[in-house]
Amino acid sequence: MTDAVAIPMEEKKKDAVKISQSYWSLVWWKFKRNRLAVVAAFILAGYYITCLIFPEFFAPYSKGLESDYIEARPTYPHFVDAAGSFSLRPFVYGLDEEIDVATRSRKFVVNESVKYPLYFFVEGEPYKLLGLIPAKTHFFGTDPANPDAKVFLLGTDRLGRDQFSRILFGGRISLFIGLFSVAVFLFVGVTLGAASGYYGGATDIVVMRITELLSAFPQEPLFLALGAAVPVSWPSTRVFFMVTILLALIQWGGLARQVRGLVLSGREEQYVLAARSFGASDRRIIFNHLIPATMSHVIVIATLKIPGMILLETALSFLGLGLVPPTVSWGTLLQNANTVRSISAAPWYLFVTPFILFAILAYNLLGDGLRDAMDPYSK
Amino acid sequence: MSEITDDVLVSIRNLRIRFDVRDGIVNAVDGANFTIRRGKTLGVIGESGCGKSMTAKAIMNMVPKPGVMTGEVTLYKRHVENGSQVVEEIRIDQLDKDGEEIRNIRGGVITMIFQEPMSSLTPVFTAGLHIMEAVKLHRFLPIESIGDTMTRNIQKKREVSPEEAREIAIDMLQKVGLPNAAQRVDSYPHQLSGGQRQRVMIAIALSTHPELLIADEPTTALDVSIEAQILDLMRELQETVDMAILFITHNMGVIAEMADEMVVMYMGKEVEEGSVVDIFENPKHPYTRLLLASIPEIGEKKRELATIKGMTPSPFNLPTGCVFHPRCPDFMPGKCDVVKPLLATVAKNQNARCLMYDPCWPNTAEAQAVKAKA
DSSP states (O other), X not given: OHHHHHHHHHHHHXXXXXXXXXXXXXXXXXXXXXXXXXXXXXXXXXXXXIIIIOHHHHSSSOTTOOOSOTTOOOOOOEEEOTXXXXXXXXXXXXXXXXXXXXXXXXXXEEEEEEEEEEEEEEEEEEEEETTTEEEEEEEEEEOTTOTTOOOOTTOBOTTOOBHHHHHHHHHHHHHHHHHHHHHHHHHHHXXXXXXXXXXXXXXXXXXXXXXXXXXXXXXXXXXXXXXXXXOTTSOHHHHXXXXXXXXXXXXXXXXXXXXXXXXXXXXXXXXXXXXXXXXXXXXXXXXXXXXXXXXXXXXXXXXXXXXXHHHHHHHHHHTTSSOOTTSOXXXXXXXXXXXXXXXXXXXXGGGHHHHHHHHHHHHXXXXXXXXXXXXXXXX | OOSOOTTEEEEEEEEEEEEEETTEEEEEEEEEEEEEETTOEEEEEEOTTSSHHHHHHHHTTOOOTTXXXXXXXXXXXXXXXXXXXXXXXXXXXXXXXXXXXXXHHBTTTEEEEOSOTTTSSOTTSOHHHHHHHHHHHHOEEEEEEEXXXXXXXXXXXXXXXXXXXXXXXXXXXXXXXOTTHHHHTTOOGGGSOHHHHHHHHHHHHHHTOOSEEEEESTTTTSOHHHHHHHHHHHHHHHHHHTOEEEEEESOHHHHHHHXXXXXXXXXXEEEEEEEXXXXXXXXXXXXXXXXXXXXXXXXXXXXXXXXXXXXXXXXXXXXXXXXXXXXXXXXXXXXXTTSOOOEEEEETTEEEEOGGGOTTSOOOHHHHHHHHHO
């Protein structure tokens, strides 16, 4: 008898849960169904964990460690050696320096007689995790007891620094720029857009004319001019923040216009009148009642804007107008590949591009997924 | 009704609201005078566009731009000081529109519920959050008396904590008869039906213990059965919390059910005022009479519904004299289209704005005949 009663009760409970589905849980449901977007989200999570938070741990070397291997070719991990014997532990071959007599250039060739096994969680250069916790363990590396053993997954650069490690460290700056400049972008765009839409009149005119002015400028020359205006003598952190803020300040116009439009229609709604009739101040109405209603829109714009910011930073730095060495970012790493000579002699400089590519793709897919999930009118 | 007595809560004197728009000047409210008494319900009735809602907004000093408000709106705020009641006079029309003081009155002393419950709730807030916001802004709990100064008994007050606000929210939702209040408190507006939303609106409005509730056609968007429930609910709640209601509607039936006193408005002016019983039994102004006559009676098969002929005049081009004269069955040529009538006492506690009752009216046989007809 108890069973017979229990089942309908269970069902009833389920119904109750169904009724109180909030908007965000509906968004989550829809988002989960979009496989591509979920994969993209995982890729991005991977990026942020390896590059932004723990690059010291995941990179075998620090970003500034100069080895004797100048522009050495990548040493790929192997499981099967030249003799055909299989080992479960991956290893890399050693590199021998060779002078090409004809071109009088130095070259590194794989020496298949020397094998350096790779280990996980090896002791290496000391570093501070998150800038706080002193640690020595690296995710992978060669035997710390053997100083000759080196692993350069993606080759080295002109100063003998490990390219793979530098890409991870460069990702920290580039990914952070994406987030930080979008945060500034959101703050400026949403605040000014909302103020413009809510107050109208003179505020609206001033804000909108500024956005028009900004959008009327050809973007690239403007970036070049502003990038060139950043003094060379500045320390790299200040340049970094300057570049981030620049990226945001030039781009907020589009967002401000969209938020203005949404707020403009929102402020005529009766709930705004109702909120006012309950004594809510303008600030409360804007920030608590109007801006949250624009959030689904804004989040999507932001997600789609982050890759744009990353690309812009990369492009600017590649041209030498954004970040400059010794700051390591994907843009400054790409600077190495700005001549035909370096590409023909050390094509591994181009290994930065797939990293950028996948980050950008993942963001775009995530943004698309979010847009589909958040649009209440989509199926 | 003009004398200020102890039970007056809000008095409106000579209120005019003018809109300067491209096509000319619109007087949305054109010299309204009435009084809202404590604990009583005042019904305001009139056709669309006669200035009912604008008057309500004027009471909260919320006349939208580019409207200009003149006249006096006085709030007699009562609070207990040192054991005795003190009435503080606040000229609402003179307060800064976005100032601290008016914001404390809005929601704290005067609250409002709107015509369309569908759009009056912020879609991103749950029902509970709405109430909690109002409570957090306007309700303070006394902690202890911390002493007396000259005349004031000073009570330390504190804001309501979030947990208490939530409890109040659930309690209010229960009071307005929302089933499953503890669950419904987390429902978003789109998960509630129209009647439920209006209940939530009422819950918000009452959660701060206001002295005046302005109900701007609260049941117009609801179907009749829900309307009856909501009206019952408002009456019940009014009995328990001693608050005045300004009830705006265009439904005579609702006024009869809800109000103690009523004001009939036409083109921004009140044309008749008095107690509901008096006006329903003995309407004096021709407009009121026509309004009452146009209510269809149940169980009576009529050839045609009674209507008031003509349309409300364009606000840009008002008729001369009495604004109602082109539609008036008792139109007296040469008089009504020339002289603007004043509000005149026609019976005990009943005033009407019509030349028929104007004391200055020449005592001619013609006038007598018209009066006799009335």
